[in-house]
Amino acid sequence: MDSGGAVTLLKSLSELLAAPRNSFEDYHESAMSLRSTVNFQLKQQHHPKRVADDSEEPAVVLTGEEKFKVESFYAIVDSLGSHLNRRFHAYSEINNRFCFLTGDLDSTAVKESLRSLTEFYSGDLNEEIFDEWVQWCSLVKQLASKPLSQALPTPLQMLTIMNTQNLQTVFPNVFVALHIYLTLPVSNCGGERSSSHLKRIKSALHATMIQERLNSLTLLSIELWIVNSVGFSNLIEMFAAAKARRKI
Structure with a gap:
C-alpha cells in the first residue's frame, strides 16, 4: 500500500469513529441486553470550598451514568480520534508532495x-x-x-x-x-512499554550531576553488556591507592 491508499483508509476510519460519539445510549442498551443489571457506581461527592469571588451558581453534579459517559466513554473515543487525525494529517502532508x-x-x-x-x-x-x-x-x-x-x-x-x-x-x-x-512506510509502530536510561540515572538524589558525568553514566547504562564483560579489579585498586589516606 502506498501513502495515497493510507490517507484514504485513515479518512474513512476517522469518519467511522466520529459516529459512535453520539451513540452512547445505543451501546448502553447493548450492554443491558448482555447483562440484566448495569449500575453506574457513584462515589461520594466532594464539594470544593467556596471562596469570596466564586459564582452563586450551584456546582455541577453528575450522575453515575453521566460521569462514566463524560470521563470514560468520551475520553476514549476522543483520544482515539485525535491519534487518527494526527496520523491522517502527517500522511496527507507527505501525500500532497506526490x-x-x-x-x-x-x-x-x-x-x-x-x-x-x-x-x-x-x-x-x-x-x-x-x-x-x-x-x-x-x-x-x-x-x-x-x-x-x-x-x-x-x-x-x-x-x-x-x-x-x-x-x-x-x-x-x-x-x-x-x-x-x-x-515511504505507511505503517507505524511503537514499543508497548518504553523506558529511559536517563530517568534511572538522573534521579532526585543526582540532580546536581554535571553534564560530562551524566553523559558517561548514561553511556555505561546503555552499553551495559559491554560493561559487564570488562574487569574492574585493576581500576578499583588504582582508585583505592590514589584515595587512601596515608598515616603520618
Missing part, C-alpha cells in the same frame, strides 16, 4: 507539487523533473499493457513499466521520485 502522480498535467497543483517535491528532495531531484514527467505521462500510456484513458497507472505499475523497458536512465528524476514514494 499529488502529481494522480493529477492532471494542466493543473497548477501538479506544477506546485513538483516544485515543492524538488525543493524538499533537493539532493535527489532537480528542476528537469517537470519536463521528464510530461514526456513520461505521454509514453506510459503507450507502453501500458491495456489501453488507458486519461487516468494514469498506479505508481507501482509505472515503476514496473520503467524497469521492464529499461528506461531508468531516460527518466532519472521520475525514477527516483517513484522510488521515494513507494518506499
Whole structure:
C-alpha cells in the first residue's frame, strides 16, 4: 500500500469513529441486553470550598451514568480520534508532495507539487523533473499493457513499466521520485512499554550531576553488556591507592 491508499483508509476510519460519539445510549442498551443489571457506581461527592469571588451558581453534579459517559466513554473515543487525525494529517502532508502522480498535467497543483517535491528532495531531484514527467505521462500510456484513458497507472505499475523497458536512465528524476514514494512506510509502530536510561540515572538524589558525568553514566547504562564483560579489579585498586589516606 502506498501513502495515497493510507490517507484514504485513515479518512474513512476517522469518519467511522466520529459516529459512535453520539451513540452512547445505543451501546448502553447493548450492554443491558448482555447483562440484566448495569449500575453506574457513584462515589461520594466532594464539594470544593467556596471562596469570596466564586459564582452563586450551584456546582455541577453528575450522575453515575453521566460521569462514566463524560470521563470514560468520551475520553476514549476522543483520544482515539485525535491519534487518527494526527496520523491522517502527517500522511496527507507527505501525500500532497506526490499529488502529481494522480493529477492532471494542466493543473497548477501538479506544477506546485513538483516544485515543492524538488525543493524538499533537493539532493535527489532537480528542476528537469517537470519536463521528464510530461514526456513520461505521454509514453506510459503507450507502453501500458491495456489501453488507458486519461487516468494514469498506479505508481507501482509505472515503476514496473520503467524497469521492464529499461528506461531508468531516460527518466532519472521520475525514477527516483517513484522510488521515494513507494518506499515511504505507511505503517507505524511503537514499543508497548518504553523506558529511559536517563530517568534511572538522573534521579532526585543526582540532580546536581554535571553534564560530562551524566553523559558517561548514561553511556555505561546503555552499553551495559559491554560493561559487564570488562574487569574492574585493576581500576578499583588504582582508585583505592590514589584515595587512601596515608598515616603520618
